[in-house]
Every structure is written in structure tokens, then in C-alpha cells.
Amino acid sequence: MVDSNALASHWREDVPVAGSSHLPPDVGxxxxxxxxxxxxxxxxxxxxxxxxxxxxxxxxxxxxxxxxxxxxxxxxxxxxxxxxxxxxxxxxxxxxxxxxxxxxxxxxxxxxxxxxxxxxxxxxxxxxxxxxxxxxxxxxxxxxxxxxxxxxxxxxxxxxxxxxxxxxxxxxxxxxxxxxxxxxxxxxxxxxxxxxxxxxxxxxxxxxxxxxxxxxxxxxxxxxxxxxxxxxxxxxxVESLDPFGYKIPGRKGYPRELTAEVEGVGQVALEAHIWVAKSRLAGYAQIGSPIQRQGFYFYRNDRLVQAGGWNNLRTPESHLNLARIEVDLPAQANRVFSLDVKKEGVQVMPAFTFGVESACDAEGRTFRHYLADAEAAYRDGNSRQVVERPAIVAPGKGFDPKVKRSVREQLAVKAAEDPIRIEWTALPEDRFFELDREHNAIHLNKAFREDFNGGRRGGANDAPVTKTLLYLLLQDCFGLGRWEKKRADRIDYWNAILLSAVLAQRERLERSTS
Missing domain, CATH: 3.30.565 (Heat Shock Protein 90)
Known part of the structure; x- marks a missing residue:
């Protein structure tokens, strides 16, 4: 065991050295x-x-x-x-x-x-x-x-x-x-x-x-x-995916700015937010599981370096799914906050958690009040009935990112199904579109591509309105087992009518330019 007398006599604040050498890294x-x-x-x-x-x-x-x-x-x-x-x-x-x-x-x-x-x-x-x-x-x-x-x-x-x-x-x-x-x-x-x-x-x-x-x-x-x-x-x-991008907060009076006194750092601002329960907005529903995304969002020089987590302050619980706290790390290096080399997580010293627990806003409302408000918003939200919309196969390649995000905000998507892609390809002249159900694809007749792009060839995500309307019409044809004759007949007459429409559009364009 430790010799207490020797320890008291020989302990030093720092370890003394007697020389040094340079040791370059091994190739390992x-x-x-x-x-x-x-x-x-x-x-x-x-x-x-x-x-x-x-x-x-x-x-x-x-x-x-x-x-x-x-x-x-x-x-x-x-x-x-x-x-x-x-x-x-x-x-x-x-x-x-x-x-x-x-x-x-x-x-x-x-x-x-x-x-x-x-x-x-x-x-x-x-x-x-x-x-x-x-x-x-x-x-x-x-x-x-x-x-x-x-x-x-x-x-x-x-x-x-x-x-x-x-x-x-x-x-x-x-x-x-x-x-x-x-x-x-x-x-x-x-x-x-x-x-x-x-x-x-x-x-x-x-x-x-x-x-x-x-x-x-x-x-x-x-x-x-x-x-x-x-x-x-x-x-x-790539569109901005703001984890605080709600239009209406989940609780009146939010967001609120709380101030934490952190030993070794000083005052740290905590921007406390509460989301609306069951929100379908991308900033809430499309960045991962709500239980993993509750908690602290740390930023360093405007770059998000941690997206959720309580950093040993508490354990994640479903009734705090609406609680998110925005924290801009101090510019000066300090021993309280330590960012990992991959910039996807922050280690904090106990000084931070102690400071958060006693944080309050200008009106004297504390961090505990904030957690209680977040829990109440979660309970109230879960007590309200929401119309359940059917899950669909998500749009994929060929659709504008804004369309893909909007679909995911409005509807649940089938996680087990590959997204539906839409692309221009060579088709018989009597077909406006065809389905490739095996590969989850909608093929559009590329002979008509310029008609939907002002006479230009267009890019990978061109003709967004036409593609989106077709997707909404056809998405329920994917992810099925048996292919019914009634559904196949519906595809045939939709195709014939849409082909007539695109030919009529072409004729109108030709007359207007002649």
C-alpha cells in the first residue's frame, strides 16, 4: 500500500525531466x-x-x-x-x-x-x-x-x-x-x-x-x-436542414435564452427550443430518431459538431423528444469543451453540466422549468389525434431535392423499399411512360424531353412538376406483390391520355412559334 509519510515528502506538482530526444513516427x-x-x-x-x-x-x-x-x-x-x-x-x-x-x-x-x-x-x-x-x-x-x-x-x-x-x-x-x-x-x-x-x-x-x-x-x-x-x-x-427550423414552437414563449455560469469559461448561452409534437418538418423528422436527436446541439464557428445528446446530464427519454438546445462553443480554447477529431461529438467537463443545472433566463425561469415545458408539450401533442396517412415508396433519383424533402415531410415512407427513380429513356413512340417495377423505376419517353424544358435538353432533375405528378399517380404501383389486371389497365389508359396531352402541347407550341 501507499507509504503516507513518503508520499507527503516526495510528491511534486509536476514531474521533473533530465533531458529529451526527438522520436519521429514509425511507418506503422x-x-x-x-x-x-x-x-x-x-x-x-x-x-x-x-x-x-x-x-x-x-x-x-x-x-x-x-x-x-x-x-x-x-x-x-x-x-x-x-x-x-x-x-x-x-x-x-x-x-x-x-x-x-x-x-x-x-x-x-x-x-x-x-x-x-x-x-x-x-x-x-x-x-x-x-x-x-x-x-x-x-x-x-x-x-x-x-x-x-x-x-x-x-x-x-x-x-x-x-x-x-x-x-x-x-x-x-x-x-x-x-x-x-x-x-x-x-x-x-x-x-x-x-x-x-x-x-x-x-x-x-x-x-x-x-x-x-x-x-x-x-x-x-x-x-x-x-x-x-x-x-x-x-x-x-444540398438544402439547409435546420434542426431548429420550425415555423411555430411547440410551447408559447419559446425559444428562450438561458444563461449558464460555467467554471473556467464564464457565461454560456443556451438557446432552449421546443418542437411541435409529431412534426413532419424535415428539421425534426428527417435527421434521425427523435430520441437520439433530443438534447444539445453544439456549434463551433457556425458548424454543427454535435447533433443531440445530453452529455451525461441525463439519459434520453421519449417525453423529451421535443427538447433541443442550441449552444455556440466559446471561441477561446478551454478545458471544459473538447471536440473530437472527426467533429461529430463534444466531450464536456462536469463544470458544464453543473452550470446547465443552475441555468436560468432573464425572467428567472430555470432549466428545470424548460424540461417541464418540453414534457408538457410532448404529452399534449400525443393526446391530439392526427390523421394517419398511408406509407409510400419514397421518390429517388431524378426528382428535385425539394420534392423529395416535401414528400418525406408530408408522408411516411416505406423504409424497406428502394426509392423510385424517374429517368428519360428511349421508348416506343406510342408510349409516354413505362414502369419498371422490378427496379423501382419510371421511364419517360426522351423524345418528349425538350417539350418539358423549353426546347432545351434539361438536367438530371428537370421537369419537376411533370415528374412529381407522375410520381403521385404511380407510386402505389410499386412495392406490391401481385400485379392486378385492373391496375395494369389503368396504367394503359393513363398512358394513352397523357400521350395525347403531350402531343397537344407540342402542337400548340409549334403553332405559336410558326
Whole structure:
């Protein structure tokens, strides 16, 4: 046991040292670098953070595919770009650069760790207004070879900048992942299904964690392009997904600002919100389970870094599903709040929870009053009857993101069914549309595409009104077992009538322009 006399005589506040030596990382560090638990969505979000820090107001997450497989992921931006020296510094493993007080980056490992957690090769190509395109490439094998970084061929760098000139313009950066782990596990024939789920999840994650930037005008797109044809097969603009985006609060007088006195930090503002019970709005219903999303929402420099959770203050309970608290972390580093390297969770010291428990607003209403109000709103809401709407198969590829979000706000969707995609394709001239029930697809006759796009070819999510009306008519034809003759006949006469309508529209357009 402890010798109390010796402890009292020899204990010191700090451990003394007698010298030092420099111990560079072993190449085995590469395994730790590439195994930090980044999810796919979190890793991509880290790359978008870098784009925002570079001053970009246009960012595109770009999937490259062919008919039966996925090849590459790119994140493109029109930020300030990097010259050769900047690229070397950015690709140096373990280097931590100086971050401004408003930067989203913190530790200097995100680009490498997030990328190499999911890809065997990371390439960065960039140019500034005063420098030519240049690039660097890191591979998992190169890191194990004494942290080797390869220089990208200058002609190839220029070619890539030219290809994506529509995003990059005079300056900007391309981050490219090759040999992506998830892509290499997608079996032939499953590419569409994988992309539907991956892009939907990514859109939701980026829309939530970057919602303040998106609301202020950041343009962030998710694009899929076929490398064989050059055709853009999907183009979705990420919309702000505000976890406090209700129109009417669930309790009169909210939101309320409570102030917590936190030892070591000072005053911390808590913006206490109460949602309406059973809300179908995207900010409540489409960001995950309500029981997981109750609690604290921590922001660092306007970037959401924790979306729900009580941080050991209490355990989640269904009667607090409507309670969400907005907290902007103090700008100065301190020992009370600690952000993890992936920027998806905050560790807090007991000083914070003690401060929250005694927090109150200007009227003297306490944190306990707030919890009681949230519980009352939940009970009152559950006592009201709500008309149950039937669950449907969700819209997917080919539908505008606003349409997809609105459907999910208004109706429950069948989680076990793949979303319905809608696409223009070659069909017989006597058909306006056809159903592919086996693959959950609606095919539109591409001979009529320009008629719905003002004489232009249109994009991946074009003709939103026509597509949405067809979806509402046809969605109950999917997710069925037996195909009834009566339903098949209905599809036939709808098709004939709609074909007559589109031909009449074409004739009117021709007469008006002749």
C-alpha cells in the first residue's frame, strides 16, 4: 500500500525531466492514420470544411461511375487554391497548420485521415490566381514507404482543372479519392441502389451539419456522372436542414435564452427550443430518431459538431423528444469543451453540466422549468389525434431535392423499399411512360424531353412538376406483390391520355412559334 509519510515528502506538482530526444513516427503510424473511425459522410464533410476554410462559395461532391461500377469520388471547390509549397504542407502527415479563429479545421489531420480511411489513394490538384495547376498524391503504400508523397504530372493537373472549370474557375481545388473501399464492395447491378442510399445519406448529413452556411448562400451540390458517356445522371443541390427550423414552437414563449455560469469559461448561452409534437418538418423528422436527436446541439464557428445528446446530464427519454438546445462553443480554447477529431461529438467537463443545472433566463425561469415545458408539450401533442396517412415508396433519383424533402415531410415512407427513380429513356413512340417495377423505376419517353424544358435538353432533375405528378399517380404501383389486371389497365389508359396531352402541347407550341 501507499507509504503516507513518503508520499507527503516526495510528491511534486509536476514531474521533473533530465533531458529529451526527438522520436519521429514509425511507418506503422499509417495504420493508425487510416483507422480513425470516420464514417463516409463524416469524412466527406471534413473535406467540405476545408473548402469553406479556403473561402469557397461553390462546392461539388462528384461521384464518377460507369454502367456497372463506381470509380472515383471528387470534392471540387472555387476557394483560394494552393501553390506547390502549400500542397506540400497540406499533404505532410502530422503537420498542424495555423488556423484562424473562425476556421473549421482544428488538428491538421482531417484531409489525410478522413481520405485514407476510405480510399487507397488521395490526390489533391489545385491552382491559385497566380500559380499554375499542380498536384500531389498520397497512397496507403506510399505512407508505409517512409511517408512518400508523389508529384502529379503537370499536364494531367492542367487537364483536370480544365475539365472542372465550371466549378473552379480562376482558382480552386480538386480532392480526389481512388480505390474507394465502399465502391469496391458494390456488386455489378447494385450501383444504382448504392448511389441512391449513399447520396441521400450524404445530402442529409451535409445539410444538417452545414445548415448555417447553406442558409447564408453556400452552394453545395452532389453530382453523379457516367465516365463512358460524359452524361450527368444525377445532380442534387444540398438544402439547409435546420434542426431548429420550425415555423411555430411547440410551447408559447419559446425559444428562450438561458444563461449558464460555467467554471473556467464564464457565461454560456443556451438557446432552449421546443418542437411541435409529431412534426413532419424535415428539421425534426428527417435527421434521425427523435430520441437520439433530443438534447444539445453544439456549434463551433457556425458548424454543427454535435447533433443531440445530453452529455451525461441525463439519459434520453421519449417525453423529451421535443427538447433541443442550441449552444455556440466559446471561441477561446478551454478545458471544459473538447471536440473530437472527426467533429461529430463534444466531450464536456462536469463544470458544464453543473452550470446547465443552475441555468436560468432573464425572467428567472430555470432549466428545470424548460424540461417541464418540453414534457408538457410532448404529452399534449400525443393526446391530439392526427390523421394517419398511408406509407409510400419514397421518390429517388431524378426528382428535385425539394420534392423529395416535401414528400418525406408530408408522408411516411416505406423504409424497406428502394426509392423510385424517374429517368428519360428511349421508348416506343406510342408510349409516354413505362414502369419498371422490378427496379423501382419510371421511364419517360426522351423524345418528349425538350417539350418539358423549353426546347432545351434539361438536367438530371428537370421537369419537376411533370415528374412529381407522375410520381403521385404511380407510386402505389410499386412495392406490391401481385400485379392486378385492373391496375395494369389503368396504367394503359393513363398512358394513352397523357400521350395525347403531350402531343397537344407540342402542337400548340409549334403553332405559336410558326
Amino acid at each position: 503510424y499509417a495504420k493508425a492514420l487510416t483507422n480513425q473511425g470516420y464514417s463516409f459522410d463524416v469524412a466527406v464533410a471534413d473535406l467540405v470544411d476545408n473548402s469553406i476554410d479556403a473561402g469557397a462559395d461553390l462546392v461539388a461532391v462528384h461521384f464518377l461511375r460507369s454502367a456497372d461500377r463506381l470509380h472515383t469520388l471528387l470534392v471540387l471547390d472555387n476557394g483560394q487554391g494552393m501553390n506547390e509549397r502549400d500542397l506540400d504542407l497540406a499533404m505532410t502527415v502530422g503537420r498542424r497548420r495555423d488556423y484562424g479563429s473562425s476556421a473549421l479545421g482544428m488538428y491538421g489531420t482531417g484531409l489525410k485521415a478522413a481520405s485514407l480511411s476510405h480510399a487507397g489513394a488521395l490526390t489533391v490538384i489545385s491552382r491559385t490566381k497566380s500559380s499554375r495547376p499542380a498536384g500531389r498524391k498520397l497512397t496507403s503504400e506510399g505512407i508505409e514507404d517512409n511517408f512518400r508523397c508523389d508529384t502529379v504530372d503537370k499536364d494531367f493537373a492542367q487537364e483536370q482543372i480544365d475539365v472542372y472549370d465550371g466549378v473552379i474557375g480562376f482558382q480552386g481545388t480538386i480532392v480526389r479519392w481512388d480505390r474507394v473501399n465502399a465502391f469496391e464492395t458494390v456488386a455489378p447491378g447494385e450501383t444504382d441502389a448504392f448511389l441512391a442510399k449513399a447520396t441521400q445519406s450524404l445530402e442529409r448529413h451535409l445539410g444538417l451539419h452545414l445548415h448555417r452556411f447553406l442558409a447564408r448562400g453556400l452552394k453545395l451540390d452532389i453530382v453523379v456522372t457516367d465516365v463512358d458517356t460524359g452524361e450527368e445522371t444525377q445532380h442534387d443541390g
